[in-house]
Amino acid sequence: MSHDPRDLDDAFLAFWRERHIATLTTARPDGSPHVVPVGVTYQPETGTARVITSRTSRKARNVAAAGPQGLRVAVCQVDRARWSTLEGVAVVRDEPEQVVDAERRYTERYREPRVNPDRVVIEIAVDRVLGRA
16 A cells, blocks of 8 residues: 655554564665665654664665665565555765764664664665555
8 A cells, every 4th residue: 555655644653653673675786685674763754764784784785886876775664464665765874963863763763772883874765655554
């Protein structure tokens, strides 16, 4: 079921604030899918989803390899019959203020992340929302 990313109801947004592990799907250099569990935060006001990770992770390298135009990705979370997928173009951000902001959002949804001096943010400009929440 497709939803307008600019007009999500309160129950749908609440689902993205609850503590759920998600999966992030990126494309490897050979085009095959790379799917990994992640913590993700969603900021509906700007249509931005964020995943914190190490700059050397496969997911960050897949996104970075796409260059400044970014890579189309999907994050998905499931809780029994409720599910949602956010799709969009991702870029890797390493500016300290962006990393700190993403860490703060991650702490609000999950817990304080471990210290990681190589942390970056996979920032997704969400343009498609699917699901039943």
